[in-house]
Amino acid sequence: MDLRAAALTLLLGAALPGGAVAQQAPAADAAARVELGRRTYTGTCARCHGLNLVTSGIGFDLRTFPQNDRERFERSVTQGLRAMPALGGALTPEQLDALWAYIGAVNGWKP
Numbered sequence: 001m002d003l004r005a006a007a008l009t010l011l012l013g014a015a016l017p018g019g020a021v022a023q024q025a026p027a028a029d030a031a032a033r034v035e036l037g038r039r040t041y042t043g044t045c046a047r048c049h050g051l052n053l054v055t056s057g058i059g060f061d062l063r064t065f066p067q068n069d070r071e072r073f074e075r076s077v078t079q080g081l082r083a084m085p086a087l088g089g090a091l092t093p094e095q096l097d098a099l100w101a102y103i104g105a106v107n108g109w110k111p
């Protein structure tokens with residue numbers, strides 16, 4: 001676990017009712033997932049979709065992507081869509097999952 005994930009775990013653990021120890025492991029997993037997604041996004045997607053999802057006008061504004069359509073997200077990213085390249089070969093399933101978590105975290109999606 002990196003330092004940031006550890007700090008987030010402590011923060012979330014403290015914020016949870018009772019700060020139950022059992023709650024800390026999933027929180028750390030979630031933070032690590034978002035962090036992997038952030039790194040993957042910055043390396044692979046940001047040049048077209050903008051840093052932190054803030055679009056430069058190219059491509060799709062990922063801040064508006066519908067939370068209820070993960071299937072479409074995975075299809076478009078792996079198979080491509082018009083000017084959006086097919087990136088399935090460049091991403092592990094873990095990275096694809098992490099990208100979804102990252103986009104959700106930036107957009108403030110509720111579970």
Ligand code: HEC
Nearest residue numbers: 044045048059060072073076077081082083084085087099
């Ligand atoms: C070479 C530039 C480029 C890169 C790199 C790129 N995209 Fe895109 N993306 C686009 C463009 C252009 C569109 C708009 C496609 C259209 O609707 O015509 C798009 C659209 C999308 C959409 C919306 C598709 C839909 O169903 O409407 C998603 C989601 C998306 N990109 C995610 C990503 C993710 C995640 C990455 C990184 C893994 C990524 N893109 C990398 C250019 C890019």
